[in-house]
Amino acid sequence: MSATFTEPRPSGALLLLGEGSDLRSERGVECTGALPPASDPDLVERARVARAALGDRAFVLGHHYQRDEVIALADVTGDSFKLAREAAARPDAEYVIFCGVHFMAESADILTHDGQAVVLPDLQAGCSMADMADIAQVEEAWEVLADAGVADRTVPVTYMNSTAAIKAFTGRHGGTVCTSSNARVALQWAFDRTGGVDGDGKVLFMPDQHLGRNTAVLQLGMGLEDCVVYDPRRPAGGLTERELRDARMILWRGHCSVHGRFSAENVAQVRERVPGIHVLVHPECKHEVVAAADQVGSTEHIIRALDAAEPGSAWAIGTELNLVRRLAASHPELAVHYLDSTVCFCSTMNRIDLPHLVWAMEELAAGRVVNRITVDADDAHWARVALDQMLALPAPAPTTAG
Ligand code: 13P
Ligand code: SF4
Numbered sequence: 001m002s003a004t005f006t007e008p009r010p011s012g013a014l015l016l017l018g019e020g021s022d023l024r025s026e027r028g029v030e031c032t033g034a035l036p037p038a039s040d041p042d043l044v045e046r047a048r049v050a051r052a053a054l055g056d057r058a059f060v061l062g063h064h065y066q067r068d069e070v071i072a073l074a075d076v077t078g079d080s081f082k083l084a085r086e087a088a089a090r091p092d093a094e095y096v097i098f099c100g101v102h103f104m105a106e107s108a109d110i111l112t113h114d115g116q117a118v119v120l121p122d123l124q125a126g127c128s129m130a131d132m133a134d135i136a137q138v139e140e141a142w143e144v145l146a147d148a149g150v151a152d153r154t155v156p157v158t159y160m161n162s163t164a165a166i167k168a169f170t171g172r173h174g175g176t177v178c179t180s181s182n183a184r185v186a187l188q189w190a191f192d193r194t195g196g197v198d199g200d201g202k203v204l205f206m207p208d209q210h211l212g213r214n215t216a217v218l219q220l221g222m223g224l225e226d227c228v229v230y231d232p233r234r235p236a237g238g239l240t241e242r243e244l245r246d247a248r249m250i251l252w253r254g255h256c257s258v259h260g261r262f263s264a265e266n267v268a269q270v271r272e273r274v275p276g277i278h279v280l281v282h283p284e285c286k287h288e289v290v291a292a293a294d295q296v297g298s299t300e301h302i303i304r305a306l307d308a309a310e311p312g313s314a315w316a317i318g319t320e321l322n323l324v325r326r327l328a329a330s331h332p333e334l335a336v337h338y339l340d341s342t343v344c345f346c347s348t349m350n351r352i353d354l355p356h357l358v359w360a361m362e363e364l365a366a367g368r369v370v371n372r373i374t375v376d377a378d379d380a381h382w383a384r385v386a387l388d389q390m391l392a393l394p395a396p397a398p399t400t401a402g
Contacts, residue, residue: 035355043354047073050361058364059093061086061108063100064299065320065349070099070357079299080104080160081179085391087111087118095119095364098373099352101127105373106164107177110380110387118373119364121356125348127161129284132254133207135165137232142173144230145204145250148241154202154250155190159183161256162207164375164383171385175204180283180298182396183215189393197221202247204230207254214283214290216249224287229253258346259284262318266340267292270316274337280305281318281339289318299323306331321345 036043051060051073061083062074071077076086080100087096087108096118098105102125109118145151156175158166167177174193178186187203194201197220205212209229216222226248230237233253244250262285270277279293280302290296295305302319309315311333317324318339328336363370375383 035359038353038355040355043358044069047354047358047361050358050365053365054095054361057093058095058097058361059086059090060097061099063104063349064303064323065346066099066352067322067350067354068326069354070352071326073357074099079179079181080107081181081298081396082300084108084111084160084179084387088391091116095369097121097357097360097364099357101125101130101348102373103127103130103161103163106375107160107167107383107387109373109375110164110167110384117369119360119369119371120352120373121360121371122351122353123371125351127348128257129159129208129254130161130163133162133166133232133252135163135169138166138169138206141204141230141232141237141252142169144236144239145244147236148244150202150244153194153200154204155193156204156206157186157190157212158206158386159208159211164379166206167383167386168379169382170206171382171387171389175386176389176393177383177386178390180211181300182390182393183211183283184219185393185396186390187212187215187220189389191220202250204250204252206252208256208284209251209253210255210260210286210290211283212249212251213287214285214296217287218290218296222248227251256284258320258343259318260286261343262286262289262339264288264292266318267316270337270339274314274316274335277314277316277335277337278309279316279318279339285318293318303327306334306336309334318343320349322349 060073060075062071062077063083064077064079083104084107088111091113096108096112096116098108098118098120102120105118105120142151145154156170156173158170158177160177160179176186190203191197191201213227216227217224228239228243228247229251230239231253259282267279267289280295281289281293283296306327314335316337316339321344324338360370
């Protein structure tokens with residue numbers, strides 16, 4: 001049995017985990033089919049059989065924030081940058097099974113050819129940050145910039161965590177996509193198009209204000225006063241024309257609900273508790289957290305830093321819990337701490353679980369393509385322009401802050 005909310009959802013009504021969908025949401029497609037119960041003792045074996053039946057016809061991508069049991073079935077794991085490249089590099093796979101979130105699967109669809117189907121095992125696996133910017137709001141913001149006389153000096157840069165429609169907007173207006181791995185090179189590229197970091201050009205950075213601010217201030221040497229926050233829920237973004245003209249970085253008011261919870265007090269407390277500890281955080285954390293940390297980097301960077309760490313050293317990690325738990329387990333020679341014990345898993349990443357993955361693989365093995373993610377041709381064309389621009393940027397160097 002599945003449920004679909006086509007009418008306004010009764011206040012307080014929750015969807016059953018794994019069943020139904022909210023048609024008003026960005027992902028708005030019903031998740032059809034009977035899922036195996038999570039209690040099925042044969043789930044792991046069913047997964048193994050379905051995966052073997054699919055063979056080389058399928059390629060399974062797993063983001064670093066996925067559950068252990070999903071990571072165990074992934075052909076490759078990575079951050080959003082690496083997974084975008086991996087998807088683009090598998091033209092022979094008929095099915096790309098994306099164990100991650102919706103915007104990543106959209107990007108994979110754009111980067112693969114029409115004969116390949118990108119499948120997201122649970123269509124409810126979205127991203128609350130990506131949902132903080134919709135295309136109508138972005139078009140309106142661009143008009144606000146035009147009215148202030150600054151649109152022609154502004155390059156849009158959108159984080160990978162955004163809808164395909166916003167990536168397409170970015171491609172149409174000569175901008176680029178970036179990820180947490182390459183935000184510095186992407187911003188440098190964008191400013192170089194309008195007279196350099198010391199010129200008077202601007203970047204409209206969407207939708208994560210923290211990644212934009214952290215990169216501009218800590219890596220490009222700008223001041224906090226060069227950044228303004230555009231709030232899509234306020235008239236003209238809540239900014240005066242003067243503020244828009246004076247700004248270098250126009251930051252969309254969006255944030256990650258997981259990383260946004262780490263605080264500067266967490267950093268101070270862990271340093272007091274564990275003298276000499278290295279604090280390593282994701283750039284989606286607030287500016288004061290990143291400024292107080294020793295290092296900042298994408299999920300791939302965090303993994304590499306721990307792989308290279310001195311045995312016996314202590315590390316406090318500020319990113320999603322699934323990844324930190326795996327890092328702690330795979331590095332018994334290190335003391336790996338979670339930066340704040342009240343911050344937990346990304347609930348939408350966690351929607352991809354064994355029942356959904358088994359269901360999707362069994363359906364594909366039976367010749368039924370389920371939960372296919374497709375982007376319409378016009379958006380796909382322009383989003384690809386912005387994604388290709390990102391893939392053409394120079395390789396990102398490791399980042400350090402604090
Ligand atoms: P990465 O770019 O590090 O994979 O991060 C993606 C993401 O969603 C982080 O919250
Ligand atoms: Fe989105 Fe944050 Fe989850 Fe990443 S961790 S998918 S940014 S909500």
